Amino acid sequence: MESDNQQQRAHIFSRRFSLNKFLEISTTFVLRFFTYLIIVLAGYLFWDIAYKGSKVIFISEAPFINVQFLTEKPQTLHVFEPVDIDSQLKAAKADILSKSIQRKALSNSNIEEANAYTLAIKELNEEIKLLDIQRKERRLLFSDSEFRNLSETPSDDDYVYNTYAYSGGGIGPAIIGTTLLVFGSILIALTLGVLCAIYLSEYSRPGKVLQSIRLSILNLSGVPSIVFGLFGFGLFVLYLDWGVSLIAGWFTLALMALPVIITASEESMRAIPKGFREGSLALGATKWTCIRTNVLPYAMPGILTSSIMGIARVAGETAPIMFTAAFALRDRLPWEGLEQSTDFFFQGVMALPYHIYVVSSKIPQNEYTQSMQYGTAFVFLLIVGMFALSSIILRVKVRKKYDW
Amino acid sequence: MNVNFDIQEKQAQPTKPPKPVIKTKDLDFAYGDSQALFNISMDIFKKEVTAFIGPSGCGKSTLLRCFNRMNDLINSANIKKGTIRISDIDIYNKDVDVIELRKHVGMVFQKSNPFPKSIYENIAYGMRIQGVKKRSELDETVESSLRGAALWDEVKDRLNKSALGLSGGQQQRLCIARTLAVKPKIILMDEPCSALDPVATAKVEELIHKLKKNYTIVVVTHNMQQAARVSDRTAFFYLGRLVEYETTEQIFMNPKNSKTEAYVSGRFG
Numbered sequence: 001m002e003s004d005n006q007q008q009r010a011h012i013f014s015r016r017f018s019l020n021k022f023l024e025i026s027t028t029f030v031l032r033f034f035t036y037l038i039i040v041l042a043g044y045l046f047w048d049i050a051y052k053g054s055k056v057i058f059i060s061e062a063p064f065i066n067v068q069f070l071t072e073k074p075q076t077l078h079v080f081e082p083v084d085i086d087s088q089l090k091a092a093k094a095d096i097l098s099k100s101i102q103r104k105a106l107s108n109s110n111i112e113e114a115n116a117y118t119l120a121i122k123e124l125n126e127e128i129k130l131l132d133i134q135r136k137e138r139r140l141l142f143s144d145s146e147f148r149n150l151s152e153t154p155s156d157d158d159y160v161y162n163t164y165a166y167s168g169g170g171i172g173p174a175i176i177g178t179t180l181l182v183f184g185s186i187l188i189a190l191t192l193g194v195l196c197a198i199y200l201s202e203y204s205r206p207g208k209v210l211q212s213i214r215l216s217i218l219n220l221s222g223v224p225s226i227v228f229g230l231f232g233f234g235l236f237v238l239y240l241d242w243g244v245s246l247i248a249g250w251f252t253l254a255l256m257a258l259p260v261i262i263t264a265s266e267e268s269m270r271a272i273p274k275g276f277r278e279g280s281l282a283l284g285a286t287k288w289t290c291i292r293t294n295v296l297p298y299a300m301p302g303i304l305t306s307s308i309m310g311i312a313r314v315a316g317e318t319a320p321i322m323f324t325a326a327f328a329l330r331d332r333l334p335w336e337g338l339e340q341s342t343d344f345f346f347q348g349v350m351a352l353p354y355h356i357y358v359v360s361s362k363i364p365q366n367e368y369t370q371s372m373q374y375g376t377a378f379v380f381l382l383i384v385g386m387f388a389l390s391s392i393i394l395r396v397k398v399r400k401k402y403d404w
Numbered sequence: 405m406n407v408n409f410d411i412q413e414k415q416a417q418p419t420k421p422p423k424p425v426i427k428t429k430d431l432d433f434a435y436g437d438s439q440a441l442f443n444i445s446m447d448i449f450k451k452e453v454t455a456f457i458g459p460s461g462c463g464k465s466t467l468l469r470c471f472n473r474m475n476d477l478i479n480s481a482n483i484k485k486g487t488i489r490i491s492d493i494d495i496y497n498k499d500v501d502v503i504e505l506r507k508h509v510g511m512v513f514q515k516s517n518p519f520p521k522s523i524y525e526n527i528a529y530g531m532r533i534q535g536v537k538k539r540s541e542l543d544e545t546v547e548s549s550l551r552g553a554a555l556w557d558e559v560k561d562r563l564n565k566s567a568l569g570l571s572g573g574q575q576q577r578l579c580i581a582r583t584l585a586v587k588p589k590i591i592l593m594d595e596p597c598s599a600l601d602p603v604a605t606a607k608v609e610e611l612i613h614k615l616k617k618n619y620t621i622v623v624v625t626h627n628m629q630q631a632a633r634v635s636d637r638t639a640f641f642y643l644g645r646l647v648e649y650e651t652t653e654q655i656f657m658n659p660k661n662s663k664t665e666a667y668v669s670g671r672f673g
């Protein structure tokens with residue numbers, strides 16, 4: 001009877017279990033899970049850098065932006081910490097150390113006493129936190145220039161004095177250096193890339209040669225950035241004797257961005273309807289006229305947007321500029337103290353990615369370098385983000401204008 | 405046929421005898437290894453409308469594109485045998501400048517392809533690439549071309565608006581106007597009305613009729629009525645061969661070949 005009933009309720013469209021459906025549901029779940037995982041990871045990365053970095057960039061008083069950090073050169077930080085708190089902190093830390101050793105010894109035999117130690121350690125930790133806040137309030141920080149201008153240094157009796165390399169001042173020269181590197185390499189890469197793409201997509205005849213050119217461009221995009229760095233070092237810095245210089249960095253970065261730009265430009269040009277070319281040629285245009293008037297103008301927005309993205313990606317690399325263009329520290333801004341105007345191209349600069357690298361791995365780490373690291377990373381992220389944003393805006397605007 | 409007309413010419417001149425402007429002789433054409441045209445010989449006459457008809461893939465567009473060497477753009481395309489002479493000049497000769505040829509032999513495409521520029525700039529394009537800069541000259545040609553393509557009254561108030569805002573039929577007439585602006589003698593049209601509605605089609609047909617006074621026109625079409633309405637002569641192609649080429653009246657009323665008859669009466673194709 002029961003089975004009869006069920007059969008009555010079931011109809012041809014009623015839900016049935018099947019292995020396929022199960023697979024379908026679990027596949028959806030797996031896909032969704034990994035997508036969200038990636039989004040969460042990316043979100044965490046941005047949030048972490050933005051949170052830690054914004055502490056450096058934004059300040060509580062007007063003008064609310066740490067102008068000093070954005071404009072000044074990196075300097076040694078001179079730190080004066082109050083002696084009394086310093087000694088209290090040291091004592092507390094030593095106390096914690098001894099207590100935890102004692103607790104370890106007791107943990108197996110006498111649990112009650114061990115618990116008492118745990119409690120004491122907790123209290124000491126609280127105390128350290130309070131002391132730390134006081135220390136941060138009362139400490140004195142001077143960058144190099146400020147320190148030199150002090151009428152009298154804080155006395156040794158009241159303060160403990162320490163210096164930290166690269167932790168004071170700002171990242172002005174690195175921002176300027178990176179901007180120069182990016183714009184120069186965009187110019188070079190765009191010129192070379194677009195010329196090459198025009199030839200490949202419009203003039204070359206399909207065949208073995210074209211295939212091998214395409215293949216080598218593809219391979220070029222797979223070459224690790226450090227290899228580009230070494231290549232640039234060998235060719236531009238040593239062989240052409242340009243030295244560690246802006247121009248060597250430009251060419252190295254441009255070379256690295258070329259595969260992306262060529263591919264993107266070719267694609268943009270191929271996306272131009274055949275009718276535009278035929279229409280123009282049928283009116284008696286030469287091939288170059290046709291390309292100049294009826295292909296490039298419409299392909300240019302696409303070329304620009306993809307190229308900006310490509311360069312932004314490359315500009316973030318440390319390896320290619322490490323040997324070719326970047327200085328760890330440079331006192332003069334690029335336009336200061338030039339004897340000839342051509343010298344501008346043959347000078348090394350500071351750059352944000354290299355600065356992050358230096359600050360995070362070349363000097364001893366401490367709380368002061370950390371703020372420099374994250375501040376730099378945040379600024380860098382903002383700059384690259386601005387590039388990406390501008391290319392997106394460009395794309396949207398242009399798409400509205402030319403809709404065919 | 406040539407001989408025929410030569411005789412007519414000698415006899416009398418009550419009706420002006422037509423003069424052949426495009427002379428195709430024994431033309432074999434191939435895309436790489438696959439031959440698309442076989443042994444085509446035909447004369448196209450001055451200030452007449454010649455229609456090419458035939459089932460899809462029979463080589464109408466290919467032959468049409470031979471007349472202004474648009475096939476040069478296709479790498480694999482090559483002429484294996486035969487000649488095409490326009491005004492008695494072999495257009496595939498080495499000393500022929502393709503640019504000059506294409507100015508002389510204009511082309512209108514199946515899919516109307518206005519450039520994403522203003523209406524004015526679309527028409528002026530052909531002159532601009534020839535280096536004409538004088539505004540008055542451009543203005544004049546733009547107006548006369550648009551009038552010639554029966555589009556002037558519809559667009560005279562929006563010359564600076566984008567050509568993409570025009571209707572399909574207007575776009576196609578714009579493309580015709582653009583072709584007229586470089587002052588060709590011959591106009592090739594590859595299915596100019598295939599994307600248009602009946603009203604727009606009628607307008608283009610009317611235009612073709614009007615243009616016949618000053619231009620030699622070759623038009624490819626799949627529409628039998630259209631061929632019958634607009635053309636003086638009709639050529640029927642089948643599988644890359646020219647099956648029958650006669651006056652339109654003859655082809656539609658009294659075709660000699662059975663295939664032609666079957667095709668024009670709609671029994672295959």
Ligand SMILES: Nc1ncnc2c1ncn2[C@@H]1O[C@H](COP(=O)(O)OP(=O)(O)OP(=O)(O)O)[C@@H](O)[C@H]1O
Nearest residue numbers: 435440458459460461462463464465466467478480
């Ligand atoms: N670019 C090309 N490369 C190779 N083969 C081609 C090319 N263009 C056309 N063909 C071939 O040549 C033959 C003739 O093509 P064509 O375009 O001239 O035909 P059609 O008569 O214009 O047809 P439709 O009425 O469909 O436009 C076809 O078999 C086609 O496949």
Ligand SMILES: [Mg+2]
Nearest residue numbers: 464465466594
């Ligand atoms: Mg065709």
